[in-house]
Amino acid sequence: MTMIELVAALALFVVILGILTAVMDTATNLWSGSRSQGREQVAAENIADLIADDLYQAVTDPIPPTNGISAIYNTFVFQNIPSNTVQSAPVILLAFPRAASPRTLDPDHDPTTRLALDAVFYTTYANALFRVAIPVHTRANRSDSLGEWFESYAPAAANVSYHDEALIPAGNNTPDLSITVLAERAIPTFIAYFPTQSYGDQLHTNTLPNMLDLSLHLFNAEDWNTYQSIISDTAAAANLKRAHLGTLISRRITLPQAGGSRLP
Amino acid sequence: MLAIGLGLIAIFGLGRLGLQNVKETQTDERCVQMADAIFETLREYNTRFVEAARADTDKSWTYYWNQTTKNEFNIPFPPVANMSRSDNVFLLFTGTEHLALAYDVNAIYLSDWNPRYMLYLKDKYDSRVANGINLKQITLVIYPDGDTYSSEYRIFHTTLTDTGGLP
Numbered sequence: 049m050t051m052i053e054l055v056a057a058l059a060l061f062v063v064i065l066g067i068l069t070a071v072m073d074t075a076t077n078l079w080s081g082s083r084s085q086g087r088e089q090v091a092a093e094n095i096a097d098l099i100a101d102d103l104y105q106a107v108t109d110p111i112p113p114t115n116g117i118s119a120i121y122n123t124f125v126f127q128n129i130p131s132n133t134v135q136s137a138p139v140i141l142l143a144f145p146r147a148a149s150p151r152t153l154d155p156d157h158d159p160t161t162r163l164a165l166d167a168v169f170y171t172t173y174a175n176a177l178f179r180v181a182i183p184v185h186t187r188a189n190r191s192d193s194l195g196e197w198f199e200s201y202a203p204a205a206a207n208v209s210y211h212d213e214a215l216i217p218a219g220n221n222t223p224d225l226s227i228t229v230l231a232e233r234a235i236p237t238f239i240a241y242f243p244t245q246s247y248g249d250q251l252h253t254n255t256l257p258n259m260l261d262l263s264l265h266l267f268n269a270e271d272w273n274t275y276q277s278i279i280s281d282t283a284a285a286a287n288l289k290r291a292h293l294g295t296l297i298s299r300r301i302t303l304p305q306a307g308g309s310r311l312p
Numbered sequence: 313m314l315a316i317g318l319g320l321i322a323i324f325g326l327g328r329l330g331l332q333n334v335k336e337t338q339t340d341e342r343c344v345q346m347a348d349a350i351f352e353t354l355r356e357y358n359t360r361f362v363e364a365a366r367a368d369t370d371k372s373w374t375y376y377w378n379q380t381t382k383n384e385f386n387i388p389f390p391p392v393a394n395m396s397r398s399d400n401v402f403l404l405f406t407g408t409e410h411l412a413l414a415y416d417v418n419a420i421y422l423s424d425w426n427p428r429y430m431l432y433l434k435d436k437y438d439s440r441v442a443n444g445i446n447l448k449q450i451t452l453v454i455y456p457d458g459d460t461y462s463s464e465y466r467i468f469h470t471t472l473t474d475t476g477g478l479p
Contacts, residue, residue: 064316068323075327082334089341239391243360259356261391291394291423298345298393300352302359 088295096299105146109194121195127250138173153226161185169205177234180205181226233272235265267294347468349390358472373474381405446474
């Protein structure tokens with residue numbers, strides 16, 4: 049073998065090795081990307097199922113209170129927050145009472161005053177999505193309306209320390225109520241529909257809407273950083289890139305007031 | 313060289329197969345989301361029709377569904393992730409011969425999924441109590457790749473019931 053043949057063989061080897069490395073690298077990226085997306089897809093579907101399950105059991109009481117208070121309190125609340133804001137305090141995104149679940153932790157530890165209702169809150173804090181459920185209790189010598197009971201639980205549902213403890217578990221500081229981190233990086237969006245009107249920004253009402261459209265955008269850490277870096281970019285390329293980051297799922301949920309058939 | 317060549321062909325072949333599988337899995341998930349959103353919309357309309365028929369004895373539940381299948385009501389196409397966000401897309405009953413577009417031809421985005429579909433309704437069972445048909449079967453056939461037919465269609469079914477009730 050001459051020197052020229054050796055050099056030619058080595059050059060060919062290097063070229064083939066380069067091609068193989070590029071192919072393997074692309075394949076590995078594709079595989080890890082699709083694996084991460086698959087994981088987020090399952091998580092997003094589970095969260096949507098959880099929200100749907102809560103909404104299917106939502107209750108309301110639009111009748112004016114009988115305790116002399118003329119105000120009618122809201123029992124169904126949602127608001128969409130801009131995706132480029134970082135919350136220093138928890139924000140309630142969706143809230144409503146539902147039929148009680150036996151799995152909801154009862155901080156009052158008093159079964160004699162517990163009603164068959166849970167106040168359910170979906171909150172966001174530090175880009176994470178949480179679910180907070182608090183059992184509804186009657187109060188001594190009070191005949192509050194459902195709305196008054198419900199609103200009185202909002203401060204606990206938006207408590208910073210509960211969210212911090214749920215986000216970073218530290219020893220014995222476990223929250224004394226049912227709070228769950230559903231996703232670490234999530235952008236949920238809601239649209240509520242009544243027969244003649246829809247609400248896309250926020251809604252505070254004491255009647256349940258007919259339908260709720262939920263869109264849930266989940267991200268892994270890498271996609272989230274990229275998303276945040278181009279969030280204000282209005283260029284066409286940035287718009288296209290944003291659409292491909294993270295996992296986006298949607299779900300239309302009919303509420304029980306509409307009598308939506310749950311038949312298959 | 314022959315061995316390396318064969319190895320490369322095998323790698324490229326497997327890669328292509330892997331990509332096709334990923335695409336099909338993604339299509340499955342998208343079709344399920346689309347079918348769920350459409351069926352949930354129809355269930356909500358079914359409830360409205362049950363209520364309307366209960367309030368107005370001149371028009372039956374069957375009447376409202378017959379009008380719907382003639383596309384008399386403009387039912388907005390439900391918002392589905394990664395699909396057209398145009399307000400000009402409506403849910404159409406196509407019968408078994410035609411396909412409808414799930415996107416607005418004047419507002420197509422590169423990042424959107426643009427399938428076609430077939431949606432039709434069949435009377436299923438009648439009831440002596442209701443004195444007529446009280447169950448309809450809805451069939452939705454989704455053609456995920458629109459014009460190219462590079463992916464198999466997916467079929468979904470649901471039933472809608474006239475729960476009846478006194479006026």
